[in-house]
Amino acid sequence: MAERVEEGTVTESQIYPYPGATRSVVWKYFGFRKKKEGPPSKQNLDMAVVICKLCKKSYANKGNTTNLQFHLDKHHGHELNSADKNKSQTAEKKLIQPQITGVQSAIPKIGLNADRKKKLDDLTLKLMIGKVLPISTVYNTHFITLAKELDPRYTPPTKHGILKLMNEKKIKMAEKVARDLPPKSGSIAITHDGWSSCATESYSTVTAHFITSAWELRSVVLHTHQVQGSHTSEKIADGLKETVSTWNLPDPTCVTDNAANEKKAVEILGWERSGCYGHRINLIVKHALEVPEVHKILSKCRKLVGHFHKSTSLNDCLIEKQASVFSDNEKLIGHKLIVDCPTRWNSSLDMLKRVLEQTPAIMAVANDKKINKNMLDNVKACCLSFEELTVVEDLVQILEPFQKATCILCAELNPTMCKVLVTFEKIKKILDNPNFSSVIQKVVSKMKVEICKRITDEEIPLMAAMLSPDTKHLSFLSEAERISAHQLLLQKALAVSNVNLNIKKENIETVADGHSGTSSDVLPKLPSLDSECVVQQGNVACADDEMLDDGVSSAKKMKCSDLEDWFDDVFIVHEDRVSLSVAVEKEVTSFLGSTKCVEDRDTTLLQWWQKNEFIFPRLATLARKYLAIPASSVPSERVFSLCGNLITKKRSRMRPSQVNTIVFLKMNMDLYW
Template identity: 25%
Template sequence: MNVLKHFDVPEGTSEDKNKKFQAKCMYCAKHISGSLKITSNFITHIKGKHSDVSLEKLEPSTCTSDQPKIFNPTESDTEDNNLTEPDIEEEETGFKHMRCYAHTLQLVVRDGLRDCSLNILKVIAKVSKIAGHIRKSVAASDLLQEENRVQTANATRWNSQLVMIKSILNIPEEKLNLVEYSLKLTSYERKLLSEICKILSPFELATNMIQNDKTVSASMTIPVTIGLKRHLKNVQCDYNSNLVKRLRESTEQRMSIYEEEDTFVTAAILDPRFKLTWCEPDQTQRYTTNLKQKVIKHIPNFQEDEQSSLSKRTKLDQEAEDFFSFLPSTPKRSRNPSGSGEFEVDEYLNEECIDRQDDPLQYWKKHYSKYPTLAELAVRFLAIPAASAPVERLFSIAGKIFRPDRNRLNDQIFEQLMFIKCNSDKL
């Protein structure tokens, strides 16, 4: 491969063209992952970072296949980095960048369906054609008007294809067979689709929970990952197929990094819906100690904020204090940072978890006076988004507002319209 001459390729990679490896760029020493069969990552890096290097118009080499493309992620494979190394980078700005959790779920589903049997892919492709015909045919729409509307898949959401399959299965078999179309689903194919829905439905639920912009998401990554692993372990007893086996392998490879990331561990503990219920018994003490250290480290900053707020007292506050100077003053208790921090953690963890439907932010708002330092940390960690979907929705809204026929909007009005649209439920 011409592009690989710009990288230090590890020895032994020529034996298996599909084997992933990391190669070091000769110009910036950055490690890029890929394989001999898929070199798009290497080409993208050279073109983006070292545009002066000639690639001799080399196009990415890809695996050709006659299989229908099912459940492809919406983002390109150039984002698919090494499976075993955490995709977490410390940028020059000091902020930590972590891969979108929803996108990782997409990659896991893609891995599973890419390596499953050709029979499953053909059945899914048949469902897509049937759904497209029903949406376009007036006669079919009239025949199924009493049923729920058939959904078709789109290119932006992988779970839209799962929704499409469910919408077809919700139509009674006898009624669906009345639709005049060359393709018909057999009883065996309907059973196969039902099994696919049972296997993939938890991934759809996980995607919807993580992409919800009305609730916290960082604290859900670890419990959701553990839940998916447990689900796949259970269904493998019923469906010992390549799909389940590959989903388990990909989940372990791609999503285990979230269980080891300290940011998500802390967020999960500070979520009163979970606390330490998700971790193993031998991990409880270690995670508790780490949280206490974070609290103790945060207390000096918290005390500085308290002193700053006292220094900002108005003249009226000072005069009122002088007026009541005849009253005996209440002695202020000295605060032991280590003791108070550990007490907050122990007290918080000993309480029962709140219901899954409750809002953790409302909990910390209510218990701010009881756990002031923990509440400060909770706001910091629970505010981290685990997925980029909420931000992408903002761009979609902005595109609808700033249309070509409204291109004379100034920044202030555009910002106000965006604020009203995004907060309409609170106005």
């Protein structure tokens, strides 16, 4: 056993060589001390501190030998043998002057800082998710070259590393989303829809929409899972229930399309439901365009556009004629004709508008003798007459408002349900134009019938309209309808008050000592506080050992507590003087009679409610619920477009769990990355 030495001194017999195989020459001159008895193994040596055998100077062992090599060269260069000195100098040159190859600059090969490495990995993952790139991109030669050019020290993560980072990011993002979601006592809306991938796999997507405590409208994707077998209402209901349970959400208001299985699924769950107004607009226009005269015009336009799409000579001739016909308007030169898609009515509108715009150039092509006679005859046969052009102009005039309405009601960044009634009121006024041609009058009549059939007097859009200061008076409705709507608002506000009171009673009935109060108690039993908070009130105070009937000492009973939350409803509406129904009626009457509206166009509806939340507390609770409900199920359908780029023929074997992770990260990236 080595001799015990005085503190602060180290003898050479106490320094043991590195335990194990080494490649660096420095370990001939450095070693370690023992920290406990036994053979000189890593378990028995103090591997955290390395000591120079020549000068007994100690260094922290960081896992590399760079500082040890510099120590030998600086302090013991004359003591090293020639072979070891040459090896040390060669290693030093490699560190100071690395070889320059390719695009790499003369930067010392020092490892990346851990934080820098983490940041670059996060940006790499963000690029993969943001552009929906294949994970195998990390092995692409050009990507690796780019990464090395940006930072030669950085090595992109492997495929398995990216998958690990992806799962870790999903967990962190899910925690952020969960913190923002409303509690069980709050309100939330969800949209749901199903879709099929190119691999013939069925998926369903659920999105959530809610208003935060700061009155910000949030829209997040919660889940995208594979659905096997038939899409029965029971299976849809089970999937929705599982999602709501997983995220611990309150019973939501569900927005779906008008499919029978979607309707029945929500009915099984007993939730509120609102139909998608985007689908309703599509059905209204689609049925109106089935008028025979309009159908004939659309068919002629499709054939005309088809001729120009199939023939390059006709298309070149059209561009040539555009240069001469539209010489005073260069923006129209180069526009190609648009063919419509049978399942998208707005594409028919785009086709008609482009045909109207390019009619002068099309006429010029039809009169060009240089074109093949058969092609010329085909174009002439499909050209619209002046009467048909008049019909097209009127048709465009009545279809454009529906396109505008679709854009308004399918937005996600601002409340849309409050705009449903006024949007269709605007459309009705446009359709009442008596100057339309006879053909268009048929279309208009059919549209009005479809609007009356599909846009019913539903409760949700009516409540949302009344909770907007600009439309609360419902001036576009009859007197009887307005009175009925205002009564509905009063009932909803009273129901909200009852719910809030029930919550307060539940909180009151449980006290700190575990005693439960009853509904007959005049006041709740106050919770106990520390002994410093005992209030002495002269002769009223009892002895410490004096006990009351329930076994609680009088000293505890005299301890005071801050119960300001308990008195919230009294401070706000003075319910000690008036009944609850009278207080609610006053609030609703004050709101409806107020001249306050969103006068400043820079102030949004939610900002208005943020300023007036404490003036109309019950109506603010209703506003959080109804203004968060989207007017369409388009948010869940937007996932379809993303998944069309995600699941392709080259990536058709992607696991459903990975699809869910990528969709979740991509759709929630802007708010929660």
